[in-house]
Amino acid sequence: MALLDMSQVSMRFGGLTAVKDFNLQLHPGEIVGLIGPNGAGKTTVFNMITGVYKPSAGTIRFNGNEIGGMRPDLITQQGIARTFQNIRLFKELTVLENVLIANHLHLASNFMEAILKLPRYRREEAAMREKSLKLLERLGLLEHQNDKASSLPYGLQRRLEIARALATEPKLLLLDEPAAGMNPKEAADLTVFIKEIRDEFDLTILLIEHHMDVVMTICDRIYVLVYGTMIASGEPAEIQSNQQVIEAYLGVDEDAENQ
Amino acid sequence: MRRNTILTAIALLLLIGFIAVADNFFDLYIVRILNLCAIYTILGLSMNLINGFTGLFSLGHAGFMAVGAYVTALLTIPPDVKKQIFYMTPIMSPLDVMNLPFPLALLGGGLLTAFVAYLIGAPALKLKGDYLAIATLGFGEIIRVIFTNTQSITNGALGLKGIPNTTNLWWSFGTALFTLVVIASLINSSYGRALMAIREDEVAAESMGIHLAKHKNLSFIIGAFFAGIGGGLLGNLLGTIDPKMFTFTLTFNILLIIVLGGMGSLSGSVISAFVVTIANEWLRFLDEQINLGFVVIQGKVGTRMVVFSVLLMVVVLFYRHGLMGNRELTWDSLLNSKIWRGISARWRKTAVAEGGEK
Ligand SMILES: Nc1ncnc2c1ncn2[C@@H]1O[C@H](COP(=O)(O)OP(=O)(O)OP(=O)(O)O)[C@@H](O)[C@H]1O
Numbered sequence: 001m002a003l004l005d006m007s008q009v010s011m012r013f014g015g016l017t018a019v020k021d022f023n024l025q026l027h028p029g030e031i032v033g034l035i036g037p038n039g040a041g042k043t044t045v046f047n048m049i050t051g052v053y054k055p056s057a058g059t060i061r062f063n064g065n066e067i068g069g070m071r072p073d074l075i076t077q078q079g080i081a082r083t084f085q086n087i088r089l090f091k092e093l094t095v096l097e098n099v100l101i102a103n104h105l106h107l108a109s110n111f112m113e114a115i116l117k118l119p120r121y122r123r124e125e126a127a128m129r130e131k132s133l134k135l136l137e138r139l140g141l142l143e144h145q146n147d148k149a150s151s152l153p154y155g156l157q158r159r160l161e162i163a164r165a166l167a168t169e170p171k172l173l174l175l176d177e178p179a180a181g182m183n184p185k186e187a188a189d190l191t192v193f194i195k196e197i198r199d200e201f202d203l204t205i206l207l208i209e210h211h212m213d214v215v216m217t218i219c220d221r222i223y224v225l226v227y228g229t230m231i232a233s234g235e236p237a238e239i240q241s242n243q244q245v246i247e248a249y250l251g252v253d254e255d256a257e258n259q
Numbered sequence: 260m261r262r263n264t265i266l267t268a269i270a271l272l273l274l275i276g277f278i279a280v281a282d283n284f285f286d287l288y289i290v291r292i293l294n295l296c297a298i299y300t301i302l303g304l305s306m307n308l309i310n311g312f313t314g315l316f317s318l319g320h321a322g323f324m325a326v327g328a329y330v331t332a333l334l335t336i337p338p339d340v341k342k343q344i345f346y347m348t349p350i351m352s353p354l355d356v357m358n359l360p361f362p363l364a365l366l367g368g369g370l371l372t373a374f375v376a377y378l379i380g381a382p383a384l385k386l387k388g389d390y391l392a393i394a395t396l397g398f399g400e401i402i403r404v405i406f407t408n409t410q411s412i413t414n415g416a417l418g419l420k421g422i423p424n425t426t427n428l429w430w431s432f433g434t435a436l437f438t439l440v441v442i443a444s445l446i447n448s449s450y451g452r453a454l455m456a457i458r459e460d461e462v463a464a465e466s467m468g469i470h471l472a473k474h475k476n477l478s479f480i481i482g483a484f485f486a487g488i489g490g491g492l493l494g495n496l497l498g499t500i501d502p503k504m505f506t507f508t509l510t511f512n513i514l515l516i517i518v519l520g521g522m523g524s525l526s527g528s529v530i531s532a533f534v535v536t537i538a539n540e541w542l543r544f545l546d547e548q549i550n551l552g553f554v555v556i557q558g559k560v561g562t563r564m565v566v567f568s569v570l571l572m573v574v575v576l577f578y579r580h581g582l583m584g585n586r587e588l589t590w591d592s593l594l595n596s597k598i599w600r601g602i603s604a605r606w607r608k609t610a611v612a613e614g615g616e617k
């Protein structure tokens with residue numbers, strides 16, 4: 001059974017149809033790419049999966065449960081986490097706090113236990129601290145744990161967003177342009193990194209990306225979206241040789257990247 | 260760690276000593292101002308929880324205080340006094356005979372205020388930014404109108420008189436300290452971090468699994484609880500309350516305190532509660548006659564308010580982070596501060612010099 005199954009999903013904003021009759025299946029352990037020109041509706045797909053937008057039509061199933069239009073925090077609770085295209089860290093808070101916050105959804109203690117610092121709360125707090133530090137260490141952010149999130153260099157901010165998403169313990173991770181603003185070397189490192197975390201954390205990954213080398217090297221499958229309509233899907237080689245895709249997107253890729 | 264515990268214990272003892280002295284020897288005017296300082300501390304801390312830490316633009320504090328003040332007053336005024344003050348419309352039963360000890364009455368005031376916050380929070384907290392401000396402002400005014408018109412409960416526009424003057428320095432400072440400890444403990448917990456996450460970025464917070472409505476309500480209700488208690492202390496300090504006391508001006512004063520002290524800084528709110536309350540008294544001459552010897556300036560009532568409003572504008576325009584920003588005053592930061600290092604260096608020098616002379 002597919003981990004995520006989107007069927008005939010559409011999203012309309014007034015007169016504009018941002019996504020139209022979209023179908024997508026993700027199988028456990030896959031890394032799948034979602035590509036397309038600017039304004040194609042890629043981020044909108046993410047926003048529908050994570051509950052930010054309620055789809056105008058269609059169904060989204062995760063692990064067999066319908067999640068379309070569900071409250072975002074409940075969707076996260078079910079095991080979907082994401083990063084944002086325009087980094088959305090908790091800027092004034094420290095790196096460690098950013099990750100700790102992503103543990104809050106697993107907290108069993110209520111606020112009274114937290115205020116009174118009762119034993120169960122102390123235990124949970126200690127455990128989430130240990131877990132967060134371990135995660136920061138794994139992602140090479142440990143030395144920055146007490147820095148304000150906004151003080152990190154851009155690349156590390158992106159990394160922190162991934163750390164924060166991982167802290168929610170997702171099964172499905174959605175990455176919105178993780179390589180944006182990176183040079184080819186950094187993008188290549190990121191490629192390796194994404195594969196590593198997929199294996200270590202048992203993830204299924206859906207990623208939006210404009211860097212074609214990243215997409216073509218790590219994706220098992222790719223979906224191509226143009227003006228809200230899926231024009232092709234398949235393995236990287238098929239996509240690269242698909243005439244329609246080349247015309248609509250890959251052909252203009254050079255210009256898009258130079259912008 | 261140990262050092263800080265010891266320093267805290269010493270500070271606490273000093274505070275207790277100070278209150279004991281002030282309670283017995285200070286003149287009533289000063290004691291009254293100190294009481295107000297402590298009460299404004301409670302109000303500042305509670306509003307900072309809602310506005311500064313959770314980022315909710317709520318202006319309902321005067322309304323919350325009104326609820327707390329009336330409940331506490333009604334539960335503490337002796338039954339025979341109630342009969343006298345409700346001469347227009349008799350007081351409703353069972354309020355006419357209800358009488359509780361002060362701490363229980365305060366707690367009752369706080370709890371009922373929290374319940375009111377729960378009721379209005381459910382719809383109001385769905386609103387964002389300015390809309391929430393307008394809705395909570397409206398709530399404050401509605402409370403006033405309701406209290407003016409429910410004669411058999413609140414005695415209407417006549418207000419309540421003969422409230423026992425139970426609030427003293429022990430109560431006000433004790434409650435302020437309790438408020439500080441509870442709110443600080445909340446802020447320094449996973450729940451506090453969740454609130455700050457909401458302040459920083461609602462969309463990100465929600466997608467990290469934080470239930471927005473639940474946490475906003477939590478902050479709003481706890482803030483209201485303490486605002487209600489602050490109102491209760493105020494009523495039983497002044498001895499009389501009426502609906503006109505709880506206008507927007509009151510909320511504005513508390514807003515000034517938290518903006519001046521730093522949104523998101525508890526120690527900032529404490530310091531600024533004292534500064535603003537004392538300045539408020541000190542600037543009282545502005546509302547009265549000023550005699551410069553050769554000319555007498557006729558004071559205008561409300562001049563103080565103008566001064567405070569200008570102050571708020573200046574802070575917001577040029578010094579947005581206030582006194583403390585979102586930092587906290589801790590023993591560590593205090594002992595590492597330039598001022599303290601300067602003092603201790605000078606002190607050491609003197610000690611060495613004196614030692615040399617011997
Ligand atoms: N909340 C919204 N209200 C109205 N229109 C929206 C909204 N969100 C997205 N859109 C529109 O939907 C279309 C798709 O936007 P989307 O952000 O999904 O594109 P994208 O594929 O992620 O593009 P990019 O590569 O630039 O990030 C755009 O025309 C956008 O203006």
Ligand SMILES: [Mg+2]
Nearest residue numbers: 042043044085
């Ligand atoms: Mg996008």
